[in-house]
Amino acid sequence: MLAAGKLPYIDIESSCNSTRVEINAVAQSMDRLNIGLMALSADIGKNQFGKGVRFDNLSNKLLASHPDRFIPVGNGGQPPALTEATDEFLDAQETAARKKHIMLFGEFEFRHYPSPRQAKRGDTDRDVHVPIDGPIGHRVFGLSEKIGIPFQIHYEIEDDLLAPLEKMLEQYPKAKVIWCHLAQIRYIERANRYTAVYIDSLIKRFPNLYFDTAFGDPTSVYPPSNQRHARVWTAIGGIKSEWRELIVAYPKRFLSALDLGQDRIDRIAEYDQKHRNFLTRLPTETQHQVAYRSAWSLLFGEEFA
Numbered sequence: 001m002l003a004a005g006k007l008p009y010i011d012i013e014s015s016c017n018s019t020r021v022e023i024n025a026v027a028q029s030m031d032r033l034n035i036g037l038m039a040l041s042a043d044i045g046k047n048q049f050g051k052g053v054r055f056d057n058l059s060n061k062l063l064a065s066h067p068d069r070f071i072p073v074g075n076g077g078q079p080p081a082l083t084e085a086t087d088e089f090l091d092a093q094e095t096a097a098r099k100k101h102i103m104l105f106g107e108f109e110f111r112h113y114p115s116p117r118q119a120k121r122g123d124t125d126r127d128v129h130v131p132i133d134g135p136i137g138h139r140v141f142g143l144s145e146k147i148g149i150p151f152q153i154h155y156e157i158e159d160d161l162l163a164p165l166e167k168m169l170e171q172y173p174k175a176k177v178i179w180c181h182l183a184q185i186r187y188i189e190r191a192n193r194y195t196a197v198y199i200d201s202l203i204k205r206f207p208n209l210y211f212d213t214a215f216g217d218p219t220s221v222y223p224p225s226n227q228r229h230a231r232v233w234t235a236i237g238g239i240k241s242e243w244r245e246l247i248v249a250y251p252k253r254f255l256s257a258l259d260l261g262q263d264r265i266d267r268i269a270e271y272d273q274k275h276r277n278f279l280t281r282l283p284t285e286t287q288h289q290v291a292y293r294s295a296w297s298l299l300f301g302e303e304f305a
């Protein structure tokens, strides 16, 4: 892709329902859109959970059919699996990691408001709060530290939630944490402390903290608050200078991501275009770092060459 003058990227955070995803169609879209690799995790939904599934081996299937396109990743950490069968679920993720069947843990939802689509449907299923400094948090941070592979967190931005996260980052300095959805603030009145200066301070304090750049476009609105929740954007659709400068200063800490889900996986072209619109706002060198070099060195422990 690089040789053809294209900018490939590594999507570090997408998920799907493994019983419904059409793997070949996703792979074909990736080729068409110059998406280099994708960490496509399986969410164990209520149905699968009810059937006793505690680990979904989608990654094995993806690697068997398309080893050059997918990063093997664990399952999305969300209810009911995470909260109602915690030990079984986490034991299975740990086993997969120890056997090197996965090189990244999925996105753990510690604080998750209903998604915009769920909110529109009045669905509060994913109004999740699992204390990050509670038993599940300690287990997940500890796993990453012991095994040495990264995990992703979905952690809504609220003033009161920052101290517990900082405490965990301090206690587990070797845990590799990808905080998904940079600057996605659903309710600005709950988030006075989260600024580019604050993130700069976290980056300096915590060398193993990363951020993915899956967020809405400049006009995206979170319906429950009626606010434009992707705060990196200016009103006219550029990147605010403080966020741009932060990413340019620490490009190794920022990762490309699409955040596809099963309900939007067929909209991959639209998500790709939005993400590329963001990338093109960065200097060329930074684009290449954020698009694939950061994920490459995080996952493979070496510089992309």
Ligand SMILES: [Zn+2]
Pocket: 107, 153, 154, 180, 181
């Ligand atoms: Zn998320």
